[in-house]
Amino acid sequence: MQYPLTATPDLNSEQSARARQLQLTKPPGALGRLEEIACWFAGRQQREIPEPLEPAITVFAGDHGVVAEGISAFPSVVTGEMVRNFARGGAAINVLSRSIGAHLTVVNAGVASPLNDVTGIVHANIRPGTANLLQGPAMTRHEAERAVELGRARAVADIQTGANLLIAGEMGIGNTTPSACLICALTGAAPEDVVGIGTGVDAAGRARKVEVVRAALKRVNAHPPADGIGWLAELGGIEIAAMAGYYLEAAVSGVPALLDGFISSAAALVAHQLSPAVTDWLIASHLSFENGHRIALERLGLTPLIDLQMRLGEGSGAAVVVPLLQAAISLHAEMATFAEAGVSNKDD
Amino acid sequence: MQYPLTATPDLNSEQSARARQLQLTKPPGALGRLEEIACWFAGRQQREIPEPLEPAITVFAGDHGVVAEGISAFPSVVTGEMVRNFARGGAAINVLSRSIGAHLTVVNAGVASPLNDVTGIVHANIRPGTANLLQGPAMTRHEAERAVELGRARAVADIQTGANLLIAGEMGIGNTTPSACLICALTGAAPEDVVGIGTGVDAAGRARKVEVVRAALKRVNAHPPADGIGWLAELGGIEIAAMAGYYLEAAVSGVPALLDGFISSAAALVAHQLSPAVTDWLIASHLSFENGHRIALERLGLTPLIDLQMRLGEGSGAAVVVPLLQAAISLHAEMATFAEAGVSNKDD
Numbered sequence: 001m002q003y004p005l006t007a008t009p010d011l012n013s014e015q016s017a018r019a020r021q022l023q024l025t026k027p028p029g030a031l032g033r034l035e036e037i038a039c040w041f042a043g044r045q046q047r048e049i050p051e052p053l054e055p056a057i058t059v060f061a062g063d064h065g066v067v068a069e070g071i072s073a074f075p076s077v078v079t080g081e082m083v084r085n086f087a088r089g090g091a092a093i094n095v096l097s098r099s100i101g102a103h104l105t106v107v108n109a110g111v112a113s114p115l116n117d118v119t120g121i122v123h124a125n126i127r128p129g130t131a132n133l134l135q136g137p138a139m140t141r142h143e144a145e146r147a148v149e150l151g152r153a154r155a156v157a158d159i160q161t162g163a164n165l166l167i168a169g170e171m172g173i174g175n176t177t178p179s180a181c182l183i184c185a186l187t188g189a190a191p192e193d194v195v196g197i198g199t200g201v202d203a204a205g206r207a208r209k210v211e212v213v214r215a216a217l218k219r220v221n222a223h224p225p226a227d228g229i230g231w232l233a234e235l236g237g238i239e240i241a242a243m244a245g246y247y248l249e250a251a252v253s254g255v256p257a258l259l260d261g262f263i264s265s266a267a268a269l270v271a272h273q274l275s276p277a278v279t280d281w282l283i284a285s286h287l288s289f290e291n292g293h294r295i296a297l298e299r300l301g302l303t304p305l306i307d308l309q310m311r312l313g314e315g316s317g318a319a320v321v322v323p324l325l326q327a328a329i330s331l332h333a334e335m336a337t338f339a340e341a342g343v344s345n346k347d348d
Numbered sequence: 349m350q351y352p353l354t355a356t357p358d359l360n361s362e363q364s365a366r367a368r369q370l371q372l373t374k375p376p377g378a379l380g381r382l383e384e385i386a387c388w389f390a391g392r393q394q395r396e397i398p399e400p401l402e403p404a405i406t407v408f409a410g411d412h413g414v415v416a417e418g419i420s421a422f423p424s425v426v427t428g429e430m431v432r433n434f435a436r437g438g439a440a441i442n443v444l445s446r447s448i449g450a451h452l453t454v455v456n457a458g459v460a461s462p463l464n465d466v467t468g469i470v471h472a473n474i475r476p477g478t479a480n481l482l483q484g485p486a487m488t489r490h491e492a493e494r495a496v497e498l499g500r501a502r503a504v505a506d507i508q509t510g511a512n513l514l515i516a517g518e519m520g521i522g523n524t525t526p527s528a529c530l531i532c533a534l535t536g537a538a539p540e541d542v543v544g545i546g547t548g549v550d551a552a553g554r555a556r557k558v559e560v561v562r563a564a565l566k567r568v569n570a571h572p573p574a575d576g577i578g579w580l581a582e583l584g585g586i587e588i589a590a591m592a593g594y595y596l597e598a599a600v601s602g603v604p605a606l607l608d609g610f611i612s613s614a615a616a617l618v619a620h621q622l623s624p625a626v627t628d629w630l631i632a633s634h635l636s637f638e639n640g641h642r643i644a645l646e647r648l649g650l651t652p653l654i655d656l657q658m659r660l661g662e663g664s665g666a667a668v669v670v671p672l673l674q675a676a677i678s679l680h681a682e683m684a685t686f687a688e689a690g691v692s693n694k695d696d
Contacts, residue, residue: 032657090684336438
C-alpha cells in the first residue's frame with residue numbers, strides 16, 4: 001500500500017508570521033505558546049495571517065473482541081448505545097461541537113451491535129468488531145487497509161465542507177487496550193508504562209490489561225509485521241485504523257489535524273509509521289490522564305497544550321482546545337503593531 | 349479598615365452538581381478538571397446547573413517609581429501609550445475580550461503620563477505613579493486604601509452589568525517588581541525564587557531586580573506593616589491595590605473572580621491577607637512564565653488550569669481560559685444522563 005506524498009508547510013509564511021509577532025504591541029514572547037501556534041498555522045495555511053479556524057470533527061466507532069478478556073469497566077454494548085447518544089446530540093462531543101461551531105460526523109466503522117436504524121450517521125461498518133487480539137489477529141490486512149481508506153475518505157469529506165482544522169474522535173469500549181498494544185509496539189515502551197485505567201478499571205483490572213498487552217505483543221513479535229498496516233491488523237481497532245487514515249489524508253491534503261488523547265496518539269503513531277512527515281500537519285491538544293499518552297506524543301515530537309486530566313475520548317480533549325488555537329490566531333490577526341498604536345518598542 | 353464578610357459558597361448545590369456528574373454519559377471522572385470546575389461554579393452560583401458565564405474584565409493601569417532603578421525592559425511612558433492602545437481596541441486584551449464576549453473597562457488608576465484626552469476609559473487617577481519603593485513607601489496608607497476602594501467600586505460596577513465572572517487585568521511598566529516584593533513579603537519566599545524577567549530583562553537586569561527587591565524588603569522589614577494595606581503602601585502599586593480591592597469585592601458580593609498571572613496573584617495575596625476567605629471565590633487561570641507565580645498560587649491554595657508560558661498581563665491569561673470554564677459548564681448542563689440516553693452505566 002502506497003500513500004501519496006504529504007504536503008509541505010510553507011516556511012516563508014511561518015517566518016513572516018514570526019516577524020509580525022515581534023511588531024505586535026506586547027513584549028516579544030509574552031504570549032508564550034500562543035505565538036508559536038499562530039505561526040504554525042501561518043505555515044500550514046500558507047499566509048502570514050491565518051484565516052479563522054473552521055473545525056470539523058469525525059467520531060469513528062468500533063468494537064473490540066479483546067473485551068472478552070475483562071479489560072474494560074463497561075460492556076461492549078455501550079459502544080452502540082453511545083453511537084445512538086451521539087446521533088441524538090447528548091454526548092460530550094455533541095456539546096463541545098456545538099460550542100465551537102464544529103461540523104460533527106459520526107461513523108459506524110465497526111460496531112458490533114446493529115445500528116441500521118440510526119439516522120444521521122455514516123454507515124460504513126467494515127466488520128462487527130475486531131477479533132480478540134490476544135488469541136490472533138484483530139482483523140485481516142485487507143480490513144485494516146479498508147479502515148484506513150475509510151478514514152481518508154472521511155477526511156476528504158470534512159475538507160469539502162470547508163473545514164481547515166480536522167479532528168478525529170473515537171468511541172469503542174475496550175479501545176485503550178489495542179491502543180496500548182500499538183504504542184508499545186511502535187515506541188518500544190513497556191506495557192506497565194503505557195497501560196492506564198481506561199474508562200475506569202480498578203488495580204486488578206489494570207494488572208489484567210498489562211498482562212493482556214504483554215501476551216499480545218509476545219504473540220505478534222514472534223513474526224513482527226512489516227508496516228503500520230500489519231500492526232493495525234494484528235493489534236489494532238477498526239476505528240483506530242480509520243483515525244490513522246484520517247491523519248494521513250490531512251497531511252496529504254495539507255490541512256492541519258488536531259490530535260485528541262491516548263487512542264488518537266496510537267492512530268497517529270501508525271500514520272507516522274506509514275508516512276513519517278505526517279507529523280508536520282499534526283498538533284497535540286491535551287495530555288490525557290491515560291498513562292502512555294506522554295510516551296506516544298514524545299515519539300511523535302509533539303507537546304500537548306493543556307493537561308486537564310481528561311480521559312474521555314470522542315475528540316473531546318481536542319474540541320476543548322480549539323478556542324485556545326482560535327485565540328492565538330485572533331491575537332495574531334487583530335492586535336495592533338507598535339507603529340499602528342504609537343507605542344514605544346523595546347528596541348526604539 | 350474593616351471589610352464586610354465574604355459570601356459563603358453553597359455546598360448543597362456543589363454536592364448536587366457532583367451527583368449530576370455521575371449520571372452524565374461518560375465514565376466517572378473522565379472529564380477531569382472540567383468536572384470540578386462545573387461543580388465549583390454550581391456552589392458559587394447556588395444552583396446545580398450553573399448559568400452560562402458572562403465575563404467582565406477591568407484593566408487597572410498605574411506607573412511605578414521603582415522603574416528608575418532600571419528594572420524594566422520598557423520605559424514608563426509605555427504604560428500611558430498602552431492605555432491609549434486599549435482605548436482604541438488594539439491590545440491583546442481587546443482582542444480576547446471581543447472573542448469571549450466580555451465587557452471590558454480600562455481604568456487609569458495611577459498612570460504618570462497625562463491621559464485626560466483619552467475617551468472611553470475610567471479616569472480615577474489616585475496619583476501619577478508610585479514613589480520609588482526602594483527609597484521609601486510607594487504611596488501613603490490613605491492612597492492605598494483609596495486604590496482598594498477604587499477596585500471594589502469597579503467590581504460593583506462590573507457586577508451591575510450582569511457579569512457573573514470577574515477578571516482583573518493590569519498595565520504598569522515595572523509592576524513585576526512591586527509584585528515580587530509583595531509575594532516575598534506575604535509568603536516568605538526568597539527574591540531569587542520569585543523575581544522573573546518581566547517584560548524581558550536580560551540576566552543582568554534580572555539580577556538587578558533581585559537586589560532591588562531584597563533591599564526594599566530589608567527597608568520595610570525593619571518596621572513591618574501590620575496588614576495588607578500597609579504592605580501595599582510600602583511595596584505595592586496603585587493598580588495592584590485596586591486589583592486586591594476588586595477581588596475582595598468579588599468575594600463580598602459572592603461573584604467568582606478568575607485570576608490572571610503574576611501581578612494578579614500578588615494582588616490576590618494582599619486580598620487574602622485582608623480577608624482569608626476571599627479564596628473561596630477565586631479560581632486560577634494559567635501558570636505564568638514569571639518565576640514566583642507558582643509560589644503565590646500555592647500559598648493561595650489554587651491550582652492553575654493551563655500553562656502556555658504566557659507573561660503578558662492585561663488579564664490575557666484569564667481571558668484565554670474563559671472558554672475552558674464555559675465548556676465545563678456547557679458539558680454539565682447539556683450532556684444527556686445515562687437514563688435519558690438509554691446507555692448502560694458501569695454500575696447497572
